Amino acid sequence: MLNITHISKTFNPGTVNEKKAITDLSLHLAPGDFVTIIGSNGAGKSTLFNAVAGSFLTDSGSIVLDGQDVTFMPEFRRAKSIGRLFQDPMRGSAPGMTIEENLALAAGSGGWFSHMGQKDRKRFWDRLALLDMGLEDRMKQPVGLLSGGQRQALTLLMATMNPPKLLLLDEHTAALDPGTAEKVLKITREVVAEHRITTMMVTHNMNQALELGNRTLMMDGGNIVLDISGKEREDLTVRDLLEKFKANAGKALDNDRILLS
Known part of the structure; x- marks a missing residue:
């Protein structure tokens, strides 16, 4: 490998x-x-x-x-x-973008956020729910509002959205x-x-x-x-x-x- x-x-x-x-x-x-x-x-x-x-x-x-x-x-x-996570939780995501937009960027969904469909949003919701942090109900919120641990968990999800x-x-x-x-x-x-x-x-x-x-x-x-x-x-x-x-x-x-x- x-x-x-x-x-x-x-x-x-x-x-x-x-x-x-x-x-x-x-x-x-x-x-x-x-x-x-x-x-x-x-x-x-x-x-x-x-x-x-x-x-x-x-x-x-x-x-x-x-x-x-x-x-x-x-x-x-x-x-x-290659997916990568750093020690600093702030390095792996875009704080001014929503959770949904960050995941779409990582997944390459349609190339542009306007092309996100219900299937994409359902996939993001399901993956976020696995984190057990309640982020699946905050998909429209900016990532900058999350705690360090929440951002690091999200970054891990982003890095492995497409394994x-x-x-x-x-x-x-x-x-x-x-x-x-x-x-x-x-x-x-x-x-x-x-x-x-x-x-x-x-x-x-x-x-x-x-x-x-x-x-x-x-x-x-x-x-x-x-x-x-x-x-x-x-x-x-x-x-x-x-x-x-x-x-x-x-x-x-x-x-x-x-x-x-």
Whole structure:
């Protein structure tokens, strides 16, 4: 499904601000994989997502999505196959447009809002009802009136309205209160399972990293230092994960945000 082969990325090369963000990284995801990714700030997690999404071109290597080489494909073209949610709930929707209009934009219903029919509106109502947030009865309201959690849930719905080949979740619950975050995670599980969407999720919560999906990666210094799945992952505790990271990375994990979570 996703084949990343020996990609590297250095920002500001040849200057005092040179930063090697990713170094010779390779990764393969099978169809339906749900991979959780954890690592300290600067480990390369968001850079990896940006490389896959096409926010920049890598310096070397290749990225193949569902058999198509997207290495040099611009971001707007990759967006047809890749859904993405960010940590900031405000980034994924248009606040001045209604809930209905945002969903129509995501679904590509007729190209223009005036072409929305009753069938489209019924589809949007049904999908919103699954969120159990009462948004199905507020379809004519501007998205800017919603809470952060409601907007993030709506953005998740928008990103999967036409199920993408790959879903990138970049700490998409980190800015939410614990109760709302748990609800959005529940919706995430259900949506991903319903459509069997191949998913990559960055998280700072080590328990989530082991409980969600079927595979856990840990990153450090722009590369993957740990890749665990199957029976080994099922029996792993957070303490075990920290020990494995220390053995593979040659140092202990020292990110307070991750350790305190």
